[in-house]
Amino acid sequence: MESLTVNGNVQNGQNGKSTTDKKQAMTMIKKSQEQGMGFNETMDWYKDWTATYDQEVESVQYAGPRLVGEYLMKYAKERGIQGRSAILDVGAGTGLVGQILRDIGYNNIDGVDASDTMLEIAREKSIYERLYSAKLGEGNKLPMIDDTYDAAVMSGIFVQGHVKLDALLDIIRLVKPGGLIVNAMREENTREVDEYLNIHEVFASWTKKGLWKCLEHANPPVKFYAEYHPLVHVYEVTK
Incomplete structure (x- = not known):
């Protein structure tokens, strides 16, 4: 599989340049x-x-998708998560994370998002095996059966007005024991958005319940986008 490195100069697109204002x-x-x-x-x-x-x-040089790719690769190989392993892109949107996963060698990817218009763009890119339109969290259960995926990844879903933390409980249900969950988000949201102020306490409570265990909480030395900073969570499902 192709290597991927994210460092202090990471940029998306061609040298981070864009004609968009x-x-x-x-x-x-x-x-x-x-x-x-x-x-x-x-x-x-x-x-x-x-x-x-x-x-x-x-x-604005959104680094989230590349961070997800890097941290998935960091822990995937030793767990046998390879090209045809089943991966769920949570909050897939237009397919930015899915494209990174394809680029680094994963080719059995499903996506889920609540925005049908965003999923239309993702579908046109021919990245995903299956795309699901569904609202995440708040007691909603996704249609896939338990233990479907070897890993689930997400970037930028935990922001104001988007996805509540309880959505991860259903994602844990979908990931096989020993599988990975990788989340990249804006670090500032853990201090500025009410829903995420106690994110690490909630995550720790799920560890105590035997649902997963923490492999890494990271603050990579890059910008998540613009002036904002990234926070990456990597967990192994242990249910």
């Missing part, structure tokens, strides 16, 4: 995470944003 991109990103926006409002916002989403997140 970065100020406009940040306006769109901040609007999608606006305080007080509910789930339905957020989904409506994505309908309007889908057409320019990929270009705009590229313009």
Whole structure:
């Protein structure tokens, strides 16, 4: 499988360059995470944003997908997670994470997202085996059977008005014992968004219940995007 390295100079796209105006991109990103926006409002916002989403997140050098790829590879080989292993891209959106996974050699990827318009873009890229349209968390159960996947990955889903932490309980259900869960998010959200203020206490409680164990919490020396910082969680399912 192809190697992938993320360092202090990581950039997406061609040398991190984009013709998209970065100020406009940040306006769109901040609007999608606006305080007080509910789930339905957020989904409506994505309908309007889908057409320019990929270009705009590229313009702010969104490193989340590459971080997910790097940390998955770091722990996957010793667990036998290879090219045809089943991987679930949670909050797949337009397929940015899925494309990274394809690029580094994974080719049995499913995706799930609540935005049908974003999934239409992902489908056009021919990255995924299957795509599911579903709301994550809040007691919703995804249609896949238990222990379907060798790993689940996600980037940027834990932001204001998007996905609640309890969504991970259903993801744990879907990942086989010994499988991996890799999450990349904006570190600032653990201090600024009410839903995630106690994220590490919640994760620790699931460890105590025997659902998973922590392999790594990392703060890579890169920007998640723009001026924001990344936080990466890597867990092994132990249920």
